[in-house]
Amino acid sequence: MTKFEDIFDFQGKYKYLAHIKDERKETLQEHTDLANIYFEKIVEYKNLKTFFERIKNILKLEDIEEELYYKMIYDVVNFHDFGKINSQFQINKMLNKEVLKMEDEYNISGVLGSDHSLLSASIFIRFYFRKILKLEDKKKKNLLQEILFSLSYCISKHHGNLEDFQEKYIDFIFNENTEEKSSVEKNVVELKKIFVSNGGILKDIETKGFTPKNIKNYKERRKDISSKEAMAIFTLTKMMFSLLIASDYYSTNEFMQEVKYENFGNMGDIDIIKKEYENSEIIKSIRNKKKNETLNNKDINTFRTKIFLEAEKNLEKNEDSNIFFLEAPTGSGKSNTALNLSLKLLDKNRRKIFYVYPFNTLVEQNMNTLKNIFGNNEEVIKNIAVVNSVTPLTNKDSADIPIEEYSDILMDRQFLNYPFIVTTHVGIFNTLVGNIKEDCMPFYQLANSVIVFDEIQAYKNIIWTEIIKILNSYAKLLNIKIIIMSATLPDLSYLLDEDEKNNVSNLIENRDEYFNNDIFKNRVKVNYDLLSEKKIEYEELLEHIIENSLNSPKILIEFISKNDAKEFYELCKNSEELNINREILILTGEDNKARRNSVIKKINNKSKKIILISTQLIEAGVDIDVDIGYKNISGLDNEEQFLGRINRSCKKSGKAYFFYLTDAKKVYRNSVIIENKLNLFSDEMKKVLENKKFDIFYSKVLEILKRKTKEKSNDNFEGIIFNKKFKLLKERMQLIEEQDDKKTYFFNRKLTDEEVEEIGENINGSEVWRKYVDILKEENYAKKIVELSKIREKMMYFLYEVKKNVELSYNDIKGSIIYIDDGDKYFTDGIYNGGNEDMFI
Structure with a gap:
């Protein structure tokens, strides 16, 4: 790390400040030293030295190149606030009277106002550009220059958001498309005013080499950077931006709040949670069955045990893989199996778990499941945190929270300082690919973790290629173990390049052994009597329910339009036949948590006769069990998810009827499944659903996606990564469309x-x-x-x-x-x- 005195020579004349609070002052050197301490603390705590080493190895940096690489990394935090020597910052923000005594020719004025971030980046560039220019290996010189400008970009943005590295930064500082001097050139002029040789405080660092010719050479050689190298530098940039923000936040907060921070969200004694899990009743039962081999092939718990043990065995067999697919039928205990696998993957270096679900409803549902498994063990439960848009940051009463504690609570959430996190798809993807400061802050927490994705097929299928590529790359670079599970799981590895597929393993070797077993395959009989390309009338649907299904205690009718659900609900409420000894309920995305939970409790009450009318929110894992189901057709994967709500216990005989009322194109926009009519109007898709051969269905979807990827030219995934178009990546991979209407x-x-x-x-x-x-x-x-x-x-x-x-x-x-x-x-x-x-x- 570059020493403070290598850059500055205060000569005892001036005290440059970084922060002030009340009567207290923190000098620039004090803040810089403290920020470096926090950087080293977090790197050590999160074991990030191995991450930097992986990047170095991919770029094949050795000797002097390796030395420069590590110096730049450790100097990002060191240099991040050096621009606070800007006299306008000192005078306007720090109210620093000492700076007013400086002679005008040593002041920086007018170029940046009171800003300091871009000036800090300029000092960083000028300090290292000439050093890199002296290297003989052109390839390594090019890579290190790319790293230099990427890291300087982090410095320039540490109070803002990552946007477009190429267009918004490189072209800007080199002043492309304009006749004016570039921002860096302007800063060069200003920096000369404060060199020691002129009586100033900034030492005369390398001033040569930053010429139009050398800049042009760098920009032309950028194209020689490979996709693999570009991804490594992209990930390094995200990591350093996150670490810089964290180091700056923690050091600033220590000065402002006078509090030191030592814990940054890893699991403590992982043996405690593993022991508690193994002592739970469900796991003792599974281990006992394995030990005594008391398996009854007509009992659903037998298959749950077999899936649990097979997945566990294959995890151990493929321990070098980073992505694991867990495909198993609805009701086969995937959640419990995944919990066991994620605990197995914890070790001395990997000490954090993320559980990721499509919707807040499932987050709440699975948090309750975890509490049931771990009982009243507060030592375990206190490590688990729900992170979503509706859960409070603390359950403490406001009267019991000292004012200084609010900052700690907020920082824990901002930096995800929780060992075991239960969150949503949107939440985790904000961290994975987000560009705004709040998204990027906890990025370093992903390193050395386990991430479990449930129902990944619920993501927009048009971005499946980008999803698997980013997950695959991050898994390798950040040492993440990823479990992806579903009853309808596409083989996303098909979308990877051939040399990348060996990073993925299937935890269930012969899926047909389970899917084609009578317990799962014939759990629900599918009927197409109501399905035709002519839209069904509400009255026809109602009549069919009255004539065919009223002997069943629990009936579910799913629509894909909320208006359809509401209109049919009113029709049912006015039907004398339906209202005899049974309750008519409706559930839509409008319903709050209390009403939703109340409805779910009612339908799961065995003594009640219920007809539930719902929108498709019921599909993705909502824990209900009905006897008969009716559904407006959409995509084949949705139909299987719907069937998963029928006869979940596999102890009865379930039945499902499909109908056509609303065109799915009105609901599922930009879906290749819907656009290509991979639905139950097709006899082939009917056979797929009947035989649970979802690989046939998904092979068609994946082939379409692969073809679309090849057709893309402008701003494809590789181009976005290469040019570090952070904002565009976030927009491209947005899971939920913004509802501006x-x-x-x-x-x-x-x-x-x-x-x-x-x-x-x-x-x-x-x-x-x-x-x-x-x-x-x-x-x-x-x-x-x-x-x-x-x-x-x-x-x-x-x-x-x-x-x-x-x-x-x-x-x-x-x-x-x-x-x-x-x-x-x-x-x-x-x-x-x-x-x-x-x-x-």
Whole structure:
């Protein structure tokens, strides 16, 4: 690491400041030293030296090249605030009277205002550019220059977001497409004013070499960087940006809050959680069956045990792989199997687990499962954290939180300082490929971890290629072990290059042994009597249910349009035949957590007769078990997920009817499955569903995706990585389309008795809104964010998304949330009835 005195010579004349608080001052040198301490702490804590070594080996850097590589890495944090010597920063931000005494010719003025980040980057570039230029190996010189500018980009952006390295940074600092001097050239002029030779404080670092010719040579040779090398440098850039932000945050917070930080979110004694898991009843039962070989092939638990043990065996056999596919039928115990596998993958270096689910409903559901498995062992439970948009950052009462503790709570969330994280697809992908500062902050936490993805086929299929490529690359570079599980699992390795496929292993060798067994294969009989290319009428569907299904206690009807679900619900509520000794329920994406949980409890109550009308949110793993199912067709993978809600226990005889009412193209936009009609209108797809041969179905999907990848020319995945187009990558890999046509309303309404019972208290909407408005006025940023996360949980019982073209009279508006005081008139039995516009959920 470059020493502070190698760059600066204060000569006892000036005290440059980095931070001030009240009467306390922190000098630039003090902050730099402290930031370096935190950088080294985190690198050691997260065992990131092996990551830097992997990057070095991929780039084949040795001797002097290797020395320069490590010096630049360790100098990123060192140099990040050197630009605070900018006199405008010192005068305007630090109120530094000492700087006012400096002679004008030594001041930096006008180029950057009071900014310091780009000036810091310029000093970093100038310090290393000439050193790299002296190297003889042109290839290594080119790689190190790419690293130099990438790391300087991190410095220039450490108070902002990563955008486009090529267009927004390289072209900018080299002043492409303009006749004016480049930003770096301007900084060169300004830097000369403060060299020691002129009586200033910045030592006369290498001033030669930064010429148009050398810059042109670098830009021309960039094309010689391979895809593998480009991915390595891309990942290094993301890592260093994350570490720089973390080191800066922790050191700044130590000065501001006078608190030291030592724990950065690894699992403590992993033997505790492993021992607790092995002592759980379900695992003792599995181990006992294995020991005594008491397997009954007519019992579903036999197959759950066999899948559990086979996956465990194949994990050990393929321990060098980084990505593992777990494909097993619905109801076969995948979640428990994956938990066992993830615990097996923990070791002295890998000490963090991420569990990733498609929706918040599944996050809550599986968190409850983990609590049941680990019982009341607080030592284990305290390590597990739910990280999503609806869970408070803390459950502590506000009165019990000292003001300085808010900062710690917020930082733990920002940097994911939790050993075992249960989160959503959107949450993890923000960290994986996000470009804004908040997304990138916890990126270093991915290193040396285990990530379990559930229902990955729920992602937009048009980005499956990008998903598997980024996961495969990160897995190798960051030492991540990834488990991908589903009952309908595409072989995403088909989308990788041949030399990359050996990184992937299947944990179930012969899937047909399980899928074609009668317990799973014939669990549900599929009927197509209602299916034709002519749209079905509500009355025809109702009549069929009355004539064929009323002897069954539990009936599920799934629509893919929320309006269809609501209209059919009203029809059913008015049917005398349906309402005899049974309850008619509806569940859509509008429903809050309390109502959703209440409905699920009712349908799982064995003594109740229920008809549940739902949208497709019911498909992805929601833990219900019905006897009969009706569904509007969409894609074949959706149909299998739907069948997974029928006869889950495999103890009865289930039946499913498919019909056509709404065209799936209205709902599933940009889906190659829907666009290519891979649905139940095809006899081939009917056979696939019947025989559970999803490899036939997915082979068609993957072939289409591979063809589309070859057709892409501009801004393909490799080009995005090569030019480090961080913002475009985030936009390209967005899992959920932005809903610009929606408005968020807060309806002040009276909660139903069922909601109150589920929540455990009666929440007053107007009081919640008043508290929300008060929190928005809070001046302490950390306290405001933490308190907003707590009130947000209560607000979710009153928040609804409504089409923009629906005009409702409102009483208040704060930010993007519109408040309606007389909200009860828009609801019937807890169900939103306002407006006639359809919303697809």
